[in-house]
Amino acid sequence: MKGLKIIVLAKQVPDTRNVGKDAMKADGTVNRAALPAIFNPEDLNALEQALRIKDKYPGTTITVLTMGPGRAAEIIREAMYRGADDGYLLTDRKFAGSDTLATSYSISLAIRKLSPFDIVIAGRQAIDGDTAQVGPQVAEKLGLPQITYAEDILSVKKGVITVKRRLERGVETVAAPMPVVITVHSSAPECRARHAKYTIKYKHARSLSELQDTSEDYLQLQKDRPYLLIREWGIDDIDADLEQLGLSGSPTKVKKIENVVFTSRESKVLSAADGDIEYLMKELIDNHTIG
């Protein structure tokens, strides 16, 4: 079989899993700027699935597509170090404020520009929102079938892909014709580490906005090695309708944000001493909570 064309959707996210004390402001709210920006974990699981197909079917190409600010080019480089071939960064102020519907609109337009392709693959959800909506919405906008919660791609042959899915209480194996949109569950294998060869090859990959403050020598280097260019697309590049983007294209509005404030209960503080533990267990037995 000849190689496939795979588009991996990835997102750079603030690492909301471990909000340490450094990231807390004096008023108890989170200082988002202090959180490290990382490659969304399940998108790495998705990249690994794409790389496994590429291992199996030489000639397969992997294109990473992301949407975000200029610094999100970092995750495209990360993907290149692991074996992705090229990457596109959708970046434009007019994307700001997009909810999942507006985001999937923009991403689906970019994917259409990258047509033809066989597989669009993404993480199930991003840790900054946990909505799991963009994958299915992109599939709908492209008019393609979707396979969500993929754990393992079992086979790809004759235009049909067979995938094992992880459900709440079990697993299911489904077959779908390509092209198809797949979202990958965190139970899928972790992504491989950077490959030394690719890390050297793509270490100097830069987007246009990253190039603005680089030297003449570097510009020449990139001219000689066009694969070092991470392409940036704005709304004009994907022929987007302004009404369907950003805030105006987002049906969901945030009415209210409340910082999480801990309302204290009257708490009895105990130590690990025998007396304290025995007191507690007796009290719980006496008030019929246990026993």
Next chain:
Amino acid sequence: MNNVFVYCEIEEGQIAEVSLELLSKGRSLANLKKCKLEAVVIGSDIKSIEKQIFPYGADIVHVADEKRLYPYTTNPHTAIVKRLFEQEKPSIGLFGATSIGRDLAPRIASVLKCGLTADCTALEIGNHTENKTKKEYKDLLYQIRPAFGGNIIATIINPDTRPQLATVREGVMKKEINSADHYGDVNQIDVADWLSDDDFVVRIIERHIESSKVNIKNAGIIVAGGYGVGSRENFNLLYELAAVLGGEVAGSRAAVDGGFVEHERQVGQTGVTVRPKLYIACGISGQIQHRAGMDQSAIIISINNDTEAPINQIADYTINGDLTEIIPKMIKFYQKNTK
């Protein structure tokens, strides 16, 4: 028109718990909005399925019954719900935040170009005035959920698009029979007319669904561990304590991600919501997503060596110290005082 719709899932001929919970919530939302509650149920061999739904207060049940509609696949269920929603123009559409609901609802939101909020922890009816235009909106659905890693609670609204869609996890809403002898109307959908063969391009080859062995949702006593438990081995201490007290073991997301405990035992916004009479939190820091799933427990004990762990602030008892020392003592003094 403008009614509240609940998409009902089916598990082995039974309406799923989460759907019954949503019907109960949908009934109270419909009462507040003074509109009807309608259910849609799609499956195979589901004659008289409406009998399971009417006690929860549905006025109308829409049934699509065809061999190929069970087990669930995305496209045919999307096609039916889309057409039904276009025809009936609901104000609100509720889905379980399950493998099925989270696959289906975004597809519906995309095709109808309407707003969807995932994993809501509360749903309310309220008004809204647009800041800029001063336009007034009456009786919107407030979709309330933790956001940004649980560091904030957001209230989301969809002022201009209908239906207003939301998904809710199992256990978040309370299942309540509205009236055991209530009966409403049944609308049989003409499936053959609504579907085409193209809707069945994805084929299910194999399925292994295990009935859940674990039932933390209904446990009276829960011994839960977080990342602070440190290892799968240390989790054995929690199993010992749970066995002695007659409870179940649960874990935070961090403990599940760390591989200490399986996902079906996860408590919190993206896991199960529990309301036991006793919740013992071992090495759990207590981020809001976790607390959203357990803060209605009657008594909370926090065992933590971090005296400033946020969970201590909602705990009735805080034990400062090492859980590998404290848990064996709890077992010992429980046994001593019950003999």
